[in-house]
Amino acid sequence: MHNKAARLRKSRLPSADPLFGARLPPGQVLTERFPILHEGAVPQYDLADWSLRLFGTLEQSIKLRYADLLAMPQRQLQCDIHCVTRWSKFDTQWSGVHLQDLLQVLKIQPKSAFVMAHADHDYQTNLRLDDLLHPDSLLATHYHGQPLTAQHGWPLRLVVAGRYFWKSAKWLRGLEFVEHEQPGFWEQNGFHLHADPFAEQRFSGDELDIAEDAWRDKEFD
Numbered sequence: 110m111h112n113k114a115a116r117l118r119k120s121r122l123p124s125a126d127p128l129f130g131a132r133l134p135p136g137q138v139l140t141e142r143f144p145i146l147h148e149g150a151v152p153q154y155d156l157a158d159w160s161l162r163l164f165g166t167l168e169q170s171i172k173l174r175y176a177d178l179l180a181m182p183q184r185q186l187q188c189d190i191h192c193v194t195r196w197s198k199f200d201t202q203w204s205g206v207h208l209q210d211l212l213q214v215l216k217i218q219p220k221s222a223f224v225m226a227h228a229d230h231d232y233q234t235n236l237r238l239d240d241l242l243h244p245d246s247l248l249a250t251h252y253h254g255q256p257l258t259a260q261h262g263w264p265l266r267l268v269v270a271g272r273y274f275w276k277s278a279k280w281l282r283g284l285e286f287v288e289h290e291q292p293g294f295w296e297q298n299g300f301h302l303h304a305d306p307f308a309e310q311r312f313s314g315d316e317l318d319i320a321e322d323a324w325r326d327k328e329f330d
């Protein structure tokens with residue numbers, strides 16, 4: 110359908126739904142569902158073999174076990190999430206480790222401003238270090254008081270403040286601190302490098318779009 114982009118543009122929702130004020134970003138629809146979206150199969154892990162690797166522009170790379178993360182200061186976070194496929198969900202609750210605390214406990218000082226998040230299976234997303242250090246970002250182990258479910262990223266996922274939800278990598282395995290920003294998986298496939306929902310930074314070009322109701326066909330819980 111060659112004119113899909115034009116259709117999508119015309120069908121764009123009002124820039125602020127008066128019911129939700131400035132809280133719902135333009136072009137988004139609120140849902141109570143928690144849609145499940147990812148590429149490929151849900152990974153399975155034995156925690157004995159699992160680790161999170163911090164590497165790149167650090168004095169030394171570090172491998173953390175799940176138990177190491179649980180021994181770090183634990184933070185609670187309540188936030189709204191916004192998927193580029195147009196669903197938003199308010200008041201999601203997460204807990205886990207804040208990168209700032211992690212770096213402080215480990216006495217690590219990254220020497221560069223960008224991070225490539227590496228996740229299973231072969232998923233990457235590029236982030237600014239500042240986005241991860243934002244008080245509303247988290248390395249999340251729990252959702253609404255329970256360990257993450259496999260489908261939503263167990264044992265560890267990112268929750269990245271102020272970015273479309275594709276930046277919140279599930280099944281996180283590594284944070285690579287890098288000097289120069291390189292596009293991750295979706296960013297190489299036509300999605301915006303910085304992905305601010307309030308600025309509607311969905312696509313990097315005009316050639317790509319998603320039907321406004323495609324998310325309704327996905328699994329959810």
Ligand SMILES: Nc1nc2c(c(=O)[nH]1)N[C@H]1C(S)=C(S)[C@@H](COP(=O)(O)O)O[C@H]1N2
Nearest residue numbers: 144145146147148228229232261275278279
């Ligand atoms: N590892 C990994 N993380 C991922 C994805 C993926 O395909 N693989 N998809 C992203 C996308 S596009 C979205 S919208 C959210 C969906 O998270 P949810 O399934 O918990 O709603 O996960 C993001 N994190």
Ligand SMILES: [Mo]
Nearest residue numbers: 146192193275
């Ligand atoms: Mo997404």
